[in-house]
Amino acid sequence: MTGADMLVQVLADEGVDTIFGYSGGAILPIYDAVFRYNRDHDSAMPLIVPANEQGAGFMAAGYARASGRVGVALVTSGPGATNTVTPVRDSMADSVPIVVICGQVPTTAIGTDAFQEAPVPSIMGAVAKHVFLITDPAKLEATVRTAFEIARTGRPGPVVLDVPKDVQNWQGVFLGSGRLAVPGYRQRMNRLAAAKLPEAACADFFAALQVAERPMIYAGGGVINGSAAQDLRDFSQAFQIPVVTTLMGIGAVDTTHPLSMRMLGMHGTAFANYAVDDCDCLLALGARFDDRVAGNPAKFAGNAKFIAHFDIDASEIGKVKRVDWSHVGLLSDALRALLEFGKRRGFKRDWSRWHRHCEALRAKYAMNYARDSQFIQPYYVIEEINRLTRGEAIITTGVGQHQMWAAQYFDFRSPRLWLTSGSMGTMGFGLPAAVGAQFAQRGRLVIDIDGDASIRMNIGELETVTTYDLPIKVIVLNNCGDGMVKQWQKLFHKGRLSASDKSLHTKDFVKAAMADGFKHAVRLDQKADVPRVIEEFIRFKGPAFLEVMIDRDAGVYPMVGPGQGYSDMITGEHIPSRTQVEIKAPDASEMF
Numbered sequence: 001m002t003g004a005d006m007l008v009q010v011l012a013d014e015g016v017d018t019i020f021g022y023s024g025g026a027i028l029p030i031y032d033a034v035f036r037y038n039r040d041h042d043s044a045m046p047l048i049v050p051a052n053e054q055g056a057g058f059m060a061a062g063y064a065r066a067s068g069r070v071g072v073a074l075v076t077s078g079p080g081a082t083n084t085v086t087p088v089r090d091s092m093a094d095s096v097p098i099v100v101i102c103g104q105v106p107t108t109a110i111g112t113d114a115f116q117e118a119p120v121p122s123i124m125g126a127v128a129k130h131v132f133l134i135t136d137p138a139k140l141e142a143t144v145r146t147a148f149e150i151a152r153t154g155r156p157g158p159v160v161l162d163v164p165k166d167v168q169n170w171q172g173v174f175l176g177s178g179r180l181a182v183p184g185y186r187q188r189m190n191r192l193a194a195a196k197l198p199e200a201a202c203a204d205f206f207a208a209l210q211v212a213e214r215p216m217i218y219a220g221g222g223v224i225n226g227s228a229a230q231d232l233r234d235f236s237q238a239f240q241i242p243v244v245t246t247l248m249g250i251g252a253v254d255t256t257h258p259l260s261m262r263m264l265g266m267h268g269t270a271f272a273n274y275a276v277d278d279c280d281c282l283l284a285l286g287a288r289f290d291d292r293v294a295g296n297p298a299k300f301a302g303n304a305k306f307i308a309h310f311d312i313d314a315s316e317i318g319k320v321k322r323v324d325w326s327h328v329g330l331l332s333d334a335l336r337a338l339l340e341f342g343k344r345r346g347f348k349r350d351w352s353r354w355h356r357h358c359e360a361l362r363a364k365y366a367m368n369y370a371r372d373s374q375f376i377q378p379y380y381v382i383e384e385i386n387r388l389t390r391g392e393a394i395i396t397t398g399v400g401q402h403q404m405w406a407a408q409y410f411d412f413r414s415p416r417l418w419l420t421s422g423s424m425g426t427m428g429f430g431l432p433a434a435v436g437a438q439f440a441q442r443g444r445l446v447i448d449i450d451g452d453a454s455i456r457m458n459i460g461e462l463e464t465v466t467t468y469d470l471p472i473k474v475i476v477l478n479n480c481g482d483g484m485v486k487q488w489q490k491l492f493h494k495g496r497l498s499a500s501d502k503s504l505h506t507k508d509f510v511k512a513a514m515a516d517g518f519k520h521a522v523r524l525d526q527k528a529d530v531p532r533v534i535e536e537f538i539r540f541k542g543p544a545f546l547e548v549m550i551d552r553d554a555g556v557y558p559m560v561g562p563g564q565g566y567s568d569m570i571t572g573e574h575i576p577s578r579t580q581v582e583i584k585a586p587d588a589s590e591m592f
């Protein structure tokens with residue numbers, strides 16, 4: 001077999017059922033091998049072509065986020081490869097398993113500034129979980145298998161394969177099995193899989209819980225990535241411990257469940273943030289005290305006398321905040337061990353006072369906005385969509401205010417429905433991620449909640465939606481500019497809207513969608529039409545596009561400014577606040 005055929009056979013053996021990619025000279029042998037594989041295998045591995053390789057990377061990531069399986073992108077050397085740097089870094093930062101396969105110039109040409117050569121190992125080495133430059137064709141097969149293993153095991157992440165063209169054209173014998181040795185990595189993985197929670201650690205954990213009056217679970221993306229959402233639900237319900245989630249942890253628990261206090265952090269709900277301020281025992285699960293949650297680590301959960309931290313990655317323990325108890329291992333094993341221990345010991349604690357407190361916080365500091373405004377408020381639009389989709393749709397987003405409104409106002413009954421660029425905050429994520437998600441979950445309703453600026457970044461992918469006739473619903477909350485940037489400029493730069501206003505731009509999004517083949521492309525600009533237009537949009541059978549002209553001045557509240565504690569949270573005009581807060585410009589050192 002040729003190297004290219006071997007690579008494609010390993011993809012098939014790994015269960016790959018969709019590839020996202022764009023062709024070019026240095027990847028031609030693999031594209032040809034995919035073509036022949038599909039010709040001979042009933043199109044088992046369709047190749048989905050984006051407008052730009054960044055789109056392919058985010059499609060692979062959207063596929064992975066929606067399914068938990070490894071997403072695959074296949075691109076050419078040089079510009080093809082460098083166009084995927086952003087999704088690779090994005091996937092690293094959010095722990096998403098993808099494999100990006102790049103063509104490379106022939107081994108003899110590497111380092112000569114050959115046509116379409118880029119130093120992929122050094123560029124990607126800085127942003128990926130791992131990079132392989134395959135120079136020995138005899139190791140190609142084992143390397144591809146190992147790439148999948150590294151992407152999906154431990155803390156998941158992106159792995160890049162740089163495959164020179166002569167390695168693709170090489171001929172050899174396909175072995176059908178075998179991986180690279182990677183002894184250090186595999187030892188670590190084996191240790192993680194074997195890491196049982198000792199009885200003594202369980203005893204210490206429950207001793208701390210026993211004396212707690214106000215325990216709170218703080219659940220992050222690791223709960224979802226580690227497929228531990230059900231175990232978290234069982235654990236929280238067995239002991240009746242309320243849960244807040246990070247942006248990445250949304251859906252780990254059913255957001256409509258009485259124990260869910262929804263999202264915490266910079267734009268978390270006021271009731272979540274106050275509850276975290278009030279808790280005396282914090283259980284951090286697959287969360288990493290990121291600056292959007294613990295902007296001021298010393299003040300974060302400042303009343304907690306006991307903090308426990310569970311993570312798959314030992315380097316996260318104590319990185320930001322000192323904790324009293326920690327466990328590095330598989331979260332679902334640990335939660336099941338604790339549940340079993342607690343039940344065996346008959347652990348019972350009456351936290352009804354704390355539950356009533358949380359209930360009262362939820363009622364008093366509920367999300368709210370100017371419901372009687374004459375303008376279309378973005379929150380209203382999301383509430384209306386949510387009424388129809390009931391927490392069952394896959395929601396993808398761009399980055400900005402619309403992303404935070406979606407996080408705050410949508411319900412999510414299950415994990416892997418909320419797909420957003422959390423750590424990197426990459427504008428342009430929403431549309432390609434929706435495409436990838438729709439390929440992973442063919443029967444699900446997929447909605448991209450996008451911003452007028454974010455969607456511009458990968459607007460070429462509108463055409464990809466119609467080319468593959470994906471019934472994706474694309475909605476642009478148009479506030480004529482970079483709303484989130486404006487919000488910070490209003491708060492911290494005396495309202496000087498440097499380069500963030502697009503109200504004089506003449507782009508017609510509806511015409512753009514129509515030009516790309518959308519049969520349903522509508523602009524909504526009258527408040528009275530919101531329920532009807534949204535229902536028509538959501539119920540439309542094929543690809544649908546909706547631009548909503550929202551209140552340009554709508555803000556994201558609550559907001560905890562960078563570097564600040566939750567007691568400094570600004571709640572805006574429509575949510576009460578527990579404290580009189582003065583808006584302070586953060587120090588230059590905190591200004592990000």
Ligand SMILES: Cc1ncc(C[n+]2csc(CCOP(=O)(O)OP(=O)(O)O)c2C)c(N)n1
Nearest residue numbers: 400401402425427451452453454482483484
């Ligand atoms: C690729 C990229 N460039 C710049 C930014 C900085 N940024 C964050 S939000 C934002 C504005 C986003 O505007 P839009 O998509 O319209 O969303 P809105 O805040 O208006 O809802 C910008 C420029 C970013 N997050 N990503």
Ligand SMILES: [Mg+2]
Nearest residue numbers: 451452481483
């Ligand atoms: Mg905008």
